[in-house]
Amino acid sequence: MDALPSLADPDALIRRVAVLIDAGRTGAARPLLAAVRRMTAPSPDLSCLSVRLAMREGRPLEALEELDAAVAGSPSEPTLRALRAELRLQMDDPAGAAADAAEAVILDPARPNAKALLGMALLGLGRAADAVACLAEAVRMTPANPFFRQGLAEACEADGDRAGAEEAIEEGIELCPGAVGLRNLAILLRVRRGDFTGAITQAEAAQRDGVVDACVLGLHGHALSSLGRHEDAAVAYREALKLGPDDVYVRHMVASSGALPSGDRAPEPYVRAVFDGYAPRFEAHLVALGYRVPGLIRAALVRHLPTATPDEAPPAVLDLGCGTGLLAAASCDLPLGPWVGVDLSTRMLAEAAAKEFYAELHEADLMAALAAEQRPWPIILAGDVFCYFGALDAPFARVHDRLLPGGLFVFSLEEREPASDGDPGQRAGWRLGRQGRYAHDTHYVETTAHSAGLEIRAIDRETLRREAGAPVPGLLVVLARPR
Numbered sequence: 001m002d003a004l005p006s007l008a009d010p011d012a013l014i015r016r017v018a019v020l021i022d023a024g025r026t027g028a029a030r031p032l033l034a035a036v037r038r039m040t041a042p043s044p045d046l047s048c049l050s051v052r053l054a055m056r057e058g059r060p061l062e063a064l065e066e067l068d069a070a071v072a073g074s075p076s077e078p079t080l081r082a083l084r085a086e087l088r089l090q091m092d093d094p095a096g097a098a099a100d101a102a103e104a105v106i107l108d109p110a111r112p113n114a115k116a117l118l119g120m121a122l123l124g125l126g127r128a129a130d131a132v133a134c135l136a137e138a139v140r141m142t143p144a145n146p147f148f149r150q151g152l153a154e155a156c157e158a159d160g161d162r163a164g165a166e167e168a169i170e171e172g173i174e175l176c177p178g179a180v181g182l183r184n185l186a187i188l189l190r191v192r193r194g195d196f197t198g199a200i201t202q203a204e205a206a207q208r209d210g211v212v213d214a215c216v217l218g219l220h221g222h223a224l225s226s227l228g229r230h231e232d233a234a235v236a237y238r239e240a241l242k243l244g245p246d247d248v249y250v251r252h253m254v255a256s257s258g259a260l261p262s263g264d265r266a267p268e269p270y271v272r273a274v275f276d277g278y279a280p281r282f283e284a285h286l287v288a289l290g291y292r293v294p295g296l297i298r299a300a301l302v303r304h305l306p307t308a309t310p311d312e313a314p315p316a317v318l319d320l321g322c323g324t325g326l327l328a329a330a331s332c333d334l335p336l337g338p339w340v341g342v343d344l345s346t347r348m349l350a351e352a353a354a355k356e357f358y359a360e361l362h363e364a365d366l367m368a369a370l371a372a373e374q375r376p377w378p379i380i381l382a383g384d385v386f387c388y389f390g391a392l393d394a395p396f397a398r399v400h401d402r403l404l405p406g407g408l409f410v411f412s413l414e415e416r417e418p419a420s421d422g423d424p425g426q427r428a429g430w431r432l433g434r435q436g437r438y439a440h441d442t443h444y445v446e447t448t449a450h451s452a453g454l455e456i457r458a459i460d461r462e463t464l465r466r467e468a469g470a471p472v473p474g475l476l477v478v479l480a481r482p483r
């Protein structure tokens with residue numbers, strides 16, 4: 001039980017409430033804050049506490065409403081502006097956050113966290129060089145703040161300055177050796193660059209120093225698995241699961257190592273985390289891997305599209321898991337459109353939007369989008385997306401309902417290697433592989449298509465890309481809703 005500060009001392013109570021909120025003990029903070037509010041007149045400090053409590057408790061809209069009122073009452077209070085910038089960043093509103101953070105900097109230029117928030121907001125707006133300048137200033141003012149250093153490293157990386165990113169992290173680790181966020185970023189940056197050996201070195205250093213969380217271990221597992229060290233990866237994933245039993249990313253990777261039963265699809269937050277992190281490098285990386293899916297889908301469309309009469313409107317396309325828009329880019333010269341894309345990852349969608357091929361882009365799970373969609377589609381595509389689904393019966397049934405009679409459903413799958421006797425997915429017709437992706441049997445695709453009422457036009461064996469120098473075998477599937 002916490003000893004309460006003297007009730008006669010509201011300042012001590014306010015400090016206590018702040019400590020409880022920082023520690024995540026919101027249940028204890030709430031009644032104490034209510035007591036302080038009864039004892040003292042409203043003030044920016046109290047508003048800040050109440051807003052931070054709402055943010056901690058996952059009530060961002062209430063927090064924003066209270067902050068808006070507080071800012072209107074005290075427009076020249078930099079603390080309120082900085083807090084609203086932080087909240088807006090959390091709410092994925094970098095433009096609003098930048099406006100508030102800039103105002104906080106003007107009101108109090110000596111405030112490092114306002115400069116850091118401005119930097120993070122500018123980074124969110126794609127202004128990496130300006131972000132570096134603001135975050136470098138914040139780091140200069142408070143060199144041992146690990147969050148400012150993390151922000152600076154991310155901004156340098158986004159600005160193409162790898163050496164700057166490494167320097168920010170290395171100095172940060174020296175000054176704050178216990179900051180687990182910096183350790184995570186040190187490993188993550190190397191994983192993103194494909195430097196798995198460097199990532200393992202960083203992860204081992206973090207473990208030697210005793211600075212470890214589920215993310216350090218999960219990334220260690222990912223790097224080990226990427227180098228083909230699957231047994232070591234399974235150990236790292238199991239350790240990660242002990243520290244983060246509810247972490248969806250870790251659970252999915254542990255399942256993919258075979259140490260947990262696999263779910264029948266990858267969890268949405270897992271997909272988002274992977275692709276939001278991957279988006280800026282996605283296309284360069286896939287080109288390096290010889291990614292063939294957009295070209296294969298284009299060729300299938302050319303082969304299977306019915307010949308249109310000159311006065312017919314071109315068929316509209318629903319692109320499920322459109323990612324950065326590579327399918328539209330590969331087929332933009334065909335008589336198709338408008339293109340509508342659906343994807344879970346905000347950052348992949350931002351890359352697709354920049355290509356300007358899509359009439360509409362929707363941030364949604366493809367199952368939810370298919371359920372909500374009212375329009376019947378002549379063409380539905382899914383390039384390299386069903387590798388995040390094991391069971392295909394539910395997606396096929398939804399696609400069937402959304403296809404026009406005669407409409408085409410064209411997609412790629414990774415092909416499952418022949419199942420071994422002890423393989424738990426043997427009867428299911430699909431299997432979760434070690435890289436967190438599912439692979440499927442031809443027979444399973446055929447029976448599932450038939451059960452969903454879809455006709456098979458083609459199932460072709462194709463190489464989808466290369467990984468570690470070896471071809472990744474796949475299936476290019478064309479199904480149709482019977483007329």
Ligand SMILES: C[S@@+](CC[C@H](N)C(=O)[O-])C[C@H]1O[C@@H](n2cnc3c(N)ncnc32)[C@H](O)[C@@H]1O
Pocket residue numbers: 271272275293294320321322323324325326327342343344345348364365366367382383384385388
């Ligand atoms: C490997 S990328 C392929 C992108 C694109 N189709 C291509 O071929 O370049 C997979 C994409 O599917 C998206 N995705 C995976 N599962 C999804 C789901 N359940 N709903 C919507 N999008 C999903 C990911 O966010 C990612 O952008």
